[in-house]
Amino acid sequence: MAMQSMNPATGAHNAEFDLWDEATIEQTVTDAGMLWTQWAKEVPLEHRCQLLKRLGDVLLDDREPLAELITLEMGKLYKEALAEVDKCAQLCDYYAEKAPEFLADEPLESGGSRSYLTYKPLGVVLGVMPWNFPLWQVFRFAVPTITAGNIALVKHASNVPQCALAIEEVFRKAGYPEGVYQHMLISASQVEPVIRNKVIKAVSLTGSEPAGRKVAAVAGSELKKCVLELGGSDAFVILDDVDMATVVAGAVKGRFQNCGQSCIAAKRFIVDAYRHDEFVAQFKEAVESQLQAGDPMDADTTLAPMARQDLLEELDAQVQKSVQMGATLVTGGYQLDCPGSYYAPTILTDVTSAMPAYHEEMFGPVATVLKASEPAHAVGLANATDFGLGGSVWGKDAATCETIARNIESGASYVNSITFSDPRLPFGGIRHSGYGRELSREGIREFTNIKTIYIH
Structure with a gap:
């Protein structure tokens, strides 16, 4: 059985890799356990x-070839891929500066002569x-985990094996001991026995809700x-006093960057009834004029392909079922007639709670617009989801805006900004969006033993 790498922009075959056998997996995990003592205690x-x-x-030295590889394997716009590499470098700089502070012993008040957390x-x-x-997802996990003194074994997604191996090479070039970061060429079905191996002490998953349930x-x-960062159906709440041009620009970027394939992308646009029709008209015009499909390596391309054809077909099925149930198709709703997995940017209105577009995560270039009668109604609509990752007002x-942001039930709420991840800000969700936090101080402490020392 082999792992396939395909080009989403053309459908062409890139490469394939044989999956590891049980003996290789067992030896890798065993070696990691032996290496950990040295890494944690001697370095x-x-x-x-x-x-x-x-x-x-x-x-930064390898940013162009790394970005090209991202575009080749998952179809991201090259300019977005470059930004992703840069963000990973910023993450490294952040933790290189902050890790000593975040991992320092923390004094506690108690009845003893001295108490602290370590x-x-x-x-x-x-x-x-x-x-x-x-x-980014791998570095977001691996950098704080390894810096805290752990060993990171990574099972990357099956459609980006070359990216996975390139990450391993980056750690090697930086001078990390062999095995401190280790990619495992294994399938989803091979994950369970790895988790059950006594050497493995914890697991972090970023992915779908079904995958999170299984791993958890x-x-x-x-x-x-276990730390889980799962799906999202983030609300983008638009009040009646907004500057519409600013909001529409944020809506296009917040929904359609990375071709809408982001857990924290704005997915449900909850608009004050007074401004609803105005927003829909301007949003439609902006989407149709600004998002142009093409070669993701071309700087003029603004709409990338979806990462896989099966994902496109799943998204289209959600759209078509919602339309059949009464949703209004404002624009889009079809696969583009060209090579590759390109889906037309889509806007749906008149969406009800029975439709997939209302209660399921739409992981691609599809926006759902809902109408709110007042701010309290907007909050209710924002919270009418099983997810709870992010949102904006x-x-x-x-x-x-701040009151509404505080009342949205999610791991983060942003005011007059699209939702984004930043090394300085804790990241994670609640409910079906998972639990635990990545990034910032909380992220580097997730995979540590927060140990109390009491001295009398």
């Missing part, structure tokens, strides 16, 4: 941070990573720490 944090600075330098690594951590940000069930049965009254 001081100061040296790990020095390696991290070098890791960022290597990423943060110790857990051991070997398995990361199960997605394809939509082939470098296995990790839970083994009483192992747009309006001129700062106090009203």
Whole structure:
């Protein structure tokens, strides 16, 4: 059985790789367990941070070929791929500076003469990573996990094996000991026995809700720490006092960057009834005029292909079923007649709670527009979802926007900004969007033993 790499922009075959057998998997996990003692106890944090600075330098040295590989394997616009590599380098610089502060002993008040928290690594951590940000998602997991003193084993998405191997090479070039970061060429069906291996102490998954349920069930049965970053159906709340040109620009970027294939993309546009028709008309005009399909390597292309044809077909089925149930198709709703997995940017209105476009995550270039009678109704619509990852609120009254942002049930809420991830801001969701946090101080502490020391 082999792992296939395809070009989403052309449908051409890139490469294939044989999956590891059980013996290779077992030996890799065993070796990781033996390496961890040396990495955690013999390599001081100061040296790990020095390696991290070098890791960022290597990423910038190799940014063009890495970005080209991202575009080749998952279809991302080349200019967006370059930004992804740069963001990974920024992550390295951030933790190289902040890790000593985040992992320092923390004094506590108690009845003893001295008490404090200390943060110790857990051991070997398995990361199960997605394809939509082939470098960023992996670095977001691996950088803080490794810097805290753990070993990272990574099962990357099956459609980006060359990106996975390139990441391993970046760590190697930066001078990390062999095996501190290790990619595993395994399928989804091979993940469970790895989680159950006694050497594995924790697991992190970024991916779909069904995948999260499976991984969490296995990790839970083994009483192992688990962090899940799953899907989202983020609300983009538009109040009646907005500057419409600013909002439409944010809506196009917030929904359609990365071809809409982002867990924190704006997916449900909840618009004050007074401005609803105006927004829909201007949003439609902007989408139809600004998003042009083409070669993702071309700087003039503004609409990338979807990563896989099966994902496009799933998205189209959600759209067609919603339309059959009464949703209005404002624009789009079909696969473009050209090579590759291109889907026309789509806007749906008149969506009801029974439709897939209302209650399911639309992971691609499809926007759902809902009408709100007042701010309280907008909050209710924003929270009428099983997901809870991010969301944004747009309006001129700062106090009203902030109140709505605080009342949206999600891991993050942004005011007059699209939702985004930033190394300085904790990232994660609630409910069906998962649990645990990545990035910032909380992210580097997730896979540590937060240990109390009490001295009398």
